Amino acid sequence: MQREEMVMDVRDIPKKTKWFILSLQHLFAMFGSTILVPFLTEMSQAAALVSSGLGTIAYLLITKGRIPAYLGSSFAFITPITLADAAYGMPGVMLGSFLAGVVYGIISLLIRALGTKWLTNILPPVVVGPIIIVIGLGLAPTAVDMAMNVEGEYSSTHFMVALVALAITIIATMFFKGFLSVIPILIGIIGGYVFAITQGIVDMEALNSHWNELANSESIGAFFATFFQAPDFIIPIRDYNPLEVLNWGIVAIMVPISLVTIAEHIGDQMVLSKVVERNFLEKPGLHRSIMGDGLATMIASFIGGPPNTTYGENIGVLAITRVFSVFVIGGAAVLAILFGFTTSVVLVIESIPSAVMGGVSILLFGIIASSGLRMLVDNQVDLGDKRNLIISSVILVLGIGGAYIQVTEELQIAGMALSAIVGVFLNLILPGKEKAYGNGNMFNTDEEMKSEETNKKMGA
Template identity: 45%
Template sequence: MEEKHANGAIYDLYERPPFPALFGLSLQHLFSMFGATVLVPLLVGLNPGVAIFSSGVGTLLHMLITRGKIPAYMGSSFAFIIPMGSLMKAFGYPAVGQGVLSVGVVYLIVALIVAKAGSAWIDRIFPASVVGPIVMVIGLSLASTAAQNATINSATSKYDIKIFIVALLTLAVTILYNMCFKGFMGMIPVLLGIITGYIFAVLFGLVDFSRVMTAPWFALPNFNSIFESSRFYPSAVLSMAPLALVTISEHLGHIMVLNKITGHNFFKDPGLSHTLAGDGTASIAASLVGGPSVTSYGENIGVMQMSRVYSVWVIGGAAVLAVLLSFIGKLSALIETVPGAVIGGVGFMLYGVIAAAGLQVIVDSKVDYSKKRNLMVAAPILVIGIGNFHLQLSNGLDFSGVALATVIGILLNLILPKVAASEK
């Protein structure tokens, strides 16, 4: 099937693929987000099944609030791992839940401010000279994660040549599928890459099926509630709520990427206030069932860029599958066996595709880097973001390199003169 839209889409925002294609495309998104969404609760001490459930429900709520106009998938946020882990060890889930709830409330407050103040300011603080490098950073900042997954055995924390080989093979077949297949098969190269990579992983002895054999067919997620304790935990709010400002800046970056690859302006329709409110509501819903805070996922944006399928029906289908999957014990356990080697191999492609979208912003807008101002804006953004020059405070607050790069890029664009003194 060939592209049939000016933006290169095979299926644009509101087009619904036939059911067999819809299922396969949605499954591709499910696989892409699964590793990261499950990893967060495993690191923190929460139930992975609840996190999967929260991601699906959160995505559906986000779609409802944005009136079904944004193809964004909500997954577990890595920005809150440190405070959530500390709160879980010290107080248990009610404290974590209150923190997650406070994150959602901050989003809603910011959304209300944006709704009152409007979004005309976005074009001023996010010109192409800022947007391009930030989008590149969002993809390239994940490069080290992909490289670690593709080389390190998580069980031993040591370099493993078998993992390296499987990752390279997964990358190779994903590129092959993307370049050589057309029609429906050409729309699911990531899913095909993961499946083929998984087969390689089995042949190399990297997959343990014991958990699948012992898992029940039906398993109710281990839901928790913030109402299990009547105690209020101010430390939870103080340690997590400020970090919402970090993920909000990342949220802006993801919306910019979606604007670029889909050719739609989501800052104007449905508006930034709706996208922020959708994210906030998704986190509030997660807090009520025992899940971690959620945020939009770059992995799924990369899938859209590669497949050229931007349909909100596909994202909604992935959300429904996630909710159903959270109750199917054996299927959930099977997907959890997908090794890091496979995720890393696919990640080499997905994260690079996001970075390339940022490069395309720069090229299409003809940003002139012979001008010192543009260089002085782009250089710090790239190095700070990719190098993860982060601000970590003693109270557990950790502002990621992506967030700092975004803030610094905005400030430089606002305060630097239009022309350097040496160029006058």
């Protein structure tokens, strides 16, 4: 089968006339999902955009400008952020995010020294798949509540807006072609927002006031002072003392999730390697990629943004456009930072009704859960086997049911974190460990990539 011709290689610099448009495509691809995470967790959307851009630039530097990956807000951390915020406040969330980034760094060093086999031993598909399902289905009540209710009361108008946003997102996903097919979330948000305006549920007061202020600016300096505004950053030392916030409860809530996102990260890197036809796990190396991801998360924790992760949406853009330039990715990162400081953009984001986000989230959270199911199917994991059935069943019920262990007054291991820990433990102690991988090879990264390289050299 003849492969599609590459338009731009990883290190190619685009022409100035095309650079902006190509980078804008990647910004649009990540935009809807990246602002949805802070929206759901009541964090600053502007700070999320800035941390996304800074994290991506840091990632490109760590990976020596050899991996065209964009990083945005991680959905896996939505529930842990909500729990940590309720128990310890947003400073606790930031400290927990930093510690999760530190875990990335530790695992990166271990991979460099020991390879990847030890990681796949503790995170086979039968463990990771059900945990991803827990992430999606655990968020389902949040999506439905946002879609149906206003301050706890049912609203038919809001639910109708949510259904319209959902319908537009589904139509965009199923029928749109080309670049539009990789930004259905953004299209759904825009379409739902426009419909919400017609239903009178969008508060335009802040936007109108801002635009009037811009129109009445007495000087260019006053105009730019109004047009640009620093996000609501949460900065350690200035806003809180990390040593006073630190406790085991934050560690228990936030850190275990990093193991799941690292497994997702490996999957993204393998897909990206296939799209670009380069073995990124070998050069510049999986250890560098994971280190870059962890550094991006730590940067986010220093300014009040959610943890970052590589984005499948942007991998989709690469596959469609065949433009692999890291300079295009870097341009998108710069645009994200500028958007975070642009008052008009921030106010538009803040004016989006929860019903619109709820409607889009119904599909998005379901897709997350389905991707966990797909991991089991793609790896041909046999759930008829008693061992696999036990591990997956326990993970699903503990995670979705909201089980928790109260270790001390401050330390609680709950929900997703508990299910991940129990799943890893069961996989390590139950006999027949080889069955946890199924008949697929998704996680046999070293062997699979080397095999593919060999086949290419032999002309297979």
